[in-house]
Amino acid sequence: MTELATARPRAGASIARSLAKHLLLIVASLAMIYPLVWMLVSSLRPTEVIFRTPGLWLNELYIENYIEGWTALARPFDWYIVNSAIVVVGAIAGNLLSCSLAAYAFARLKFRLRNLWFAIMLMTIMLPFHVVVVPQYIVFNNLGMVNTFLPLVLPKFLATDAFFVFLMVQFIRGIPKELDEAARIDGAGHLRIFGQVMIPLMVPALATTAIFTFIWTWSDFFTSLIYLTSPDMYTVPIALRSFLDATSGSNWGAMFAMSIVSLVPIFFAFLFGQKYLVKGIATTGGK
Amino acid sequence: MSAISELSKLSTRRALSPEDRAARRKEASRDNKAGYLFLLPWLVGLFAFTLGPMLASLYLSMTDYNLIQTPSFIGLDNYARMLDDARLHQSLRVTFTYVVVGVPLQLALALAIALLLDKGMRGLPIYRSIFYLPSMLGGSVAIALLWRQIFGTTGLVNQVLQLFGVPATTGYVSDPQYALWTLILLHVWTFGSPMVIFLAGLRQIPTMYYEAASLDGAGRLKKFLTITMPLLSPIVFFNLVLQIIGAFQSFTQAYVVSNGTGGPSDSTLFFTLYLYERGFTNFQMGYASAMAWVLLVIIAAFTAINFFAAKYWVFYDD
Numbered sequence: 001m002t003e004l005a006t007a008r009p010r011a012g013a014s015i016a017r018s019l020a021k022h023l024l025l026i027v028a029s030l031a032m033i034y035p036l037v038w039m040l041v042s043s044l045r046p047t048e049v050i051f052r053t054p055g056l057w058l059n060e061l062y063i064e065n066y067i068e069g070w071t072a073l074a075r076p077f078d079w080y081i082v083n084s085a086i087v088v089v090g091a092i093a094g095n096l097l098s099c100s101l102a103a104y105a106f107a108r109l110k111f112r113l114r115n116l117w118f119a120i121m122l123m124t125i126m127l128p129f130h131v132v133v134v135p136q137y138i139v140f141n142n143l144g145m146v147n148t149f150l151p152l153v154l155p156k157f158l159a160t161d162a163f164f165v166f167l168m169v170q171f172i173r174g175i176p177k178e179l180d181e182a183a184r185i186d187g188a189g190h191l192r193i194f195g196q197v198m199i200p201l202m203v204p205a206l207a208t209t210a211i212f213t214f215i216w217t218w219s220d221f222f223t224s225l226i227y228l229t230s231p232d233m234y235t236v237p238i239a240l241r242s243f244l245d246a247t248s249g250s251n252w253g254a255m256f257a258m259s260i261v262s263l264v265p266i267f268f269a270f271l272f273g274q275k276y277l278v279k280g281i282a283t284t285g286g287k
Numbered sequence: 288m289s290a291i292s293e294l295s296k297l298s299t300r301r302a303l304s305p306e307d308r309a310a311r312r313k314e315a316s317r318d319n320k321a322g323y324l325f326l327l328p329w330l331v332g333l334f335a336f337t338l339g340p341m342l343a344s345l346y347l348s349m350t351d352y353n354l355i356q357t358p359s360f361i362g363l364d365n366y367a368r369m370l371d372d373a374r375l376h377q378s379l380r381v382t383f384t385y386v387v388v389g390v391p392l393q394l395a396l397a398l399a400i401a402l403l404l405d406k407g408m409r410g411l412p413i414y415r416s417i418f419y420l421p422s423m424l425g426g427s428v429a430i431a432l433l434w435r436q437i438f439g440t441t442g443l444v445n446q447v448l449q450l451f452g453v454p455a456t457t458g459y460v461s462d463p464q465y466a467l468w469t470l471i472l473l474h475v476w477t478f479g480s481p482m483v484i485f486l487a488g489l490r491q492i493p494t495m496y497y498e499a500a501s502l503d504g505a506g507r508l509k510k511f512l513t514i515t516m517p518l519l520s521p522i523v524f525f526n527l528v529l530q531i532i533g534a535f536q537s538f539t540q541a542y543v544v545s546n547g548t549g550g551p552s553d554s555t556l557f558f559t560l561y562l563y564e565r566g567f568t569n570f571q572m573g574y575a576s577a578m579a580w581v582l583l584v585i586i587a588a589f590t591a592i593n594f595f596a597a598k599y600w601v602f603y604d605d
Contacts, residue, residue, distance in 0.1 A: 022409075025410075032417060053446070102329035117326065131340075131583045138354065219424075221539040237428040240428045281487070
């Protein structure tokens with residue numbers, strides 16, 4: 001009898017604790033995503049309804065916001081989506097190519113001053129962009145490249161996103177050396193080992209790089225703001241911001257609608273790429 | 288291995304034996320050319336887009352330059368002018384507040400949630416996704432616009448307050464007293480990515496440590512203080528260093544929420560916002576470069592202090 005009485009409350013306490021934990025996590029999750037869901041719902045409401053409806057119930061689907069938002073700026077919104085897509089595709093191609101080349105060198109080849117270059121590479125990960133942005137701008141300005149996509153894409157082909165070099169170095173270090181040594185014994189040169197042995201094995205790291213590059217470039221604001229000053233060259237974030245001037249910041253329905261449009265690609269990249277994002281962040285951030 | 292522990296490892300490399308050295312030299316001669324060929328794009332990028340511009344900006348910081356006339360050398364005048372620039376002082380105050388309040392709050396929340404999310408608990412992938420998502424979206428213009436609405440006079444926050452009978456007369460983004468705090472809240476909202484790093488770190492702590500401690504009769508708090516915290520401290524350190532560096536460079540949210548002004552009354556004038564205004568609105572490239580170097584020195588100082596303080600609280604078991 002006494003045994004039962006002491007055993008039961010313990011089991012009960014453990015269940016209660018687990019329930020309390022889930023309750024806490026559910027409340028926290030809801031608080032985290034409520035603003036996002038509210039924005040999605042509000043994008044389907046007339047602006048004057050947005051101002052007085054904190055809830056999520058929809059009486060009608062007011063898709064006029066999307067039509068209005070799509071055509072509110074100098075060009076239809078798909079124009080800016082295409083601009084962003086060009087920059088994103090360029091940036092992904094550049095990062096995949098240049099970072100994997102550098103990573104192969106750092107992880108597998110022995111050459112003079114390797115450790116020095118490697119240390120410099122690590123330090124550039126932490127370097128604030130602002131220290132280089134003014135001279136970079138002056139150079140691109142003198143080359144007549146301001147108001148083109150080149151300042152946004154060109155540096156990616158030269159592995160300036162050192163974070164991805166490091167991520168790939170970490171990944172290559174985890175690949176057994178026997179694999180490339182076997183290819184070397186068969187007489188393959190470094191370029192062939194890199195292209196035919198390493199690249200296929202590096203697919204997960206390449207996917208992580210592609211997804212991170214996609215998300216970061218798609219939402220990049222600062223570089224676009226500096227280099228793309230003519231409205232025809234605007235990328236999605238700059239176009240979105242210009243709603244504040246175009247509608248004097250009052251047409252929240254249209255603004256929310258285009259905000260949702262701008263977030264959809266990131267959301268899907270996150271949804272399908274989450275596995276790679278978590279892994280990438282864990283291999284570079286872990287101990 | 289994080290970038291940070293890699294760096295400290297490189298500086299403590301042990302000496303090689305003569306045989307090792309000879310063997311290395313032989314192999315090195317074989318790889319040297321290939322190594323530099325593979326590294327070539329990165330090296331070009333390093334000199335053209337990082338080291339070169341750094342030196343150029345150090346020179347420009349000692350000039351008066353408006354992009355049209357040739358730069359005229361003025362020594363340390365730009366730096367001297369900063370001493371009397373009241374808006375620059377304001378921008379430093381705003382940025383320091385943002386970093387010193389926002390980063391610890393964000394990391395504390397990230398750690399707390401990571402600890403709640405036990406290994407193998409039911410629903411873990413769903414919780415993780417929900418908490419991680421905002422940090423992927425947080426830097427976007429769309430979310431900054433959303434914040435502008437939520438904390439506006441007729442925004443979501445005031446609508447909810449009115450439900451509870453609280454009269455809502457002010458917009459938080461248009462009130463100098465609150466505007467910065469809405470941005471700090473936005474920063475805290477993006478705790479997902481440090482949380483994912485914490486989760487990965489927690490997973491690496493061997494469960495046998497906890498089992499052994501349980502046998503010794505240690506309670507939850509004791510286990511947390513003697514096992515979890517010491518073993519997780521390198522990851523706390525890593526997150527702290529990176530988040531501080533990142534927070535000093537925040538730009539988009541403040542720019543969009545204040546519509547490019549840093550207002551109201553300069554209450555959200557981040558250092559980067561002011562730098563942008565000087566450099567790319569007024570085209571004072573010299574002054575902007577000097578500001579960039581001040582930012583670099585501040586970030587380097589914070590990082591150095593972090594590394595120094597780490598000796599006293601970060602635990603390395605190897």
